[in-house]
Amino acid sequence: MLIKKPSDIKSSEITDEKVYRNRRKFILAAVGAGTAGAAGLTLPGLLASAPEPPLEPTIQGLVKSPLSTDEPQTPFKDVASYNNFYEFGTDKYSPAKLAGSLKPRPWAVSVEGEVKRAKTYDIDELTKIAPLEERVYRLRCVEGWSMVIPWAGFPLGALIKQVEPTSRAKFVEFVTLLDPKQMPGQRSGVLAWPYVEGLRLDEAMHPLTILAVGLYGQLLPNQNGAPIRLVVPWKYGFKSIKSIVRIRFVERQPTSAWTRSAPQEYGFYSNVNPNVDHPRWSQARERRIGEFSKRPTLIFNGYGDQVAQLYQGMDLKKNY
Numbered sequence: 001m002l003i004k005k006p007s008d009i010k011s012s013e014i015t016d017e018k019v020y021r022n023r024r025k026f027i028l029a030a031v032g033a034g035t036a037g038a039a040g041l042t043l044p045g046l047l048a049s050a051p052e053p054p055l056e057p058t059i060q061g062l063v064k065s066p067l068s069t070d071e072p073q074t075p076f077k078d079v080a081s082y083n084n085f086y087e088f089g090t091d092k093y094s095p096a097k098l099a100g101s102l103k104p105r106p107w108a109v110s111v112e113g114e115v116k117r118a119k120t121y122d123i124d125e126l127t128k129i130a131p132l133e134e135r136v137y138r139l140r141c142v143e144g145w146s147m148v149i150p151w152a153g154f155p156l157g158a159l160i161k162q163v164e165p166t167s168r169a170k171f172v173e174f175v176t177l178l179d180p181k182q183m184p185g186q187r188s189g190v191l192a193w194p195y196v197e198g199l200r201l202d203e204a205m206h207p208l209t210i211l212a213v214g215l216y217g218q219l220l221p222n223q224n225g226a227p228i229r230l231v232v233p234w235k236y237g238f239k240s241i242k243s244i245v246r247i248r249f250v251e252r253q254p255t256s257a258w259t260r261s262a263p264q265e266y267g268f269y270s271n272v273n274p275n276v277d278h279p280r281w282s283q284a285r286e287r288r289i290g291e292f293s294k295r296p297t298l299i300f301n302g303y304g305d306q307v308a309q310l311y312q313g314m315d316l317k318k319n320y
């Protein structure tokens, strides 16, 4: 996000994307028909992250949440090939190419800190804490693009109730896996690793806040944050931390990776707000991936009716 301004990431990259996709289709066809498959070789970086539309939903029993938007959904191929995941490079297309090195199973998530029932959850146990729902949410990146994504997940609040925060818990800190072998981008110093994010406890308990384990009825592609990531739809996309290994309840406001890197540009709250510009660009408008012209950005990303009361009396320009 420090590297490119929104004006730098427009049609030129969309063109690159088409070229890239065609090349990818060609590579996949060659692998499928060629000797690599027959010889039993696996090409995790290639096959595991192929951004082709899924045929059948593999997560059974998903119930569509009424909290979903009915706007047109961004095609799977875009959701799974245009990503921000700096652990796999700063380029939008590199996560889909490189995230095959991430091993999303087995996977453990430690839930700890100011809770009565601290526990390390296996990912498959964590996924069963509450019924999985389909939540179709807008995602607005701080850089000025947006998507509509049908997540599969459950309310973070269901996990929070299970672990019982103590009266000292005021914030929740989330931490991504730290493993440069699986996440080659962590060999670069572009951010202080591991990626960290945080929410106020009431934000974390809000019914819109989910832990997502899938999208489009499939388990999460690695590049979208497998096996489990946060989704907070009224905040800029970088709050929605991927590939979580630790959830810690704390008394003090955590420092997010992006806030640590550029505190003047990325604050703790980072609520989507067309009236508060980024120091280097306007946040008034956004480009929905797949659309030509820009649209106005909505306060709280359009979720104001549900979340504005969380920030009553706060100066949103100071608390950016």
Ligand SMILES: Nc1nc2c(c(=O)[nH]1)N[C@H]1C(S)=C(S)[C@@H](COP(=O)(O)O)O[C@H]1N2
Pocket: 001, 079, 082, 083, 084, 085, 086, 087, 139, 140, 141, 142, 176, 195, 223, 224, 225, 236, 237, 238, 239, 240, 241, 242, 243
């Ligand atoms: N661990 C981690 N989480 C992350 C990021 C990242 O670089 N590392 N990028 C963030 C940003 S800037 C955005 S916009 C969203 C993008 O999610 P998507 O690729 O699934 O659309 O993930 C967020 N979560």
Ligand SMILES: [Mo]
Pocket: 084, 140, 141, 142, 143, 236, 237, 238
């Ligand atoms: Mo972002």
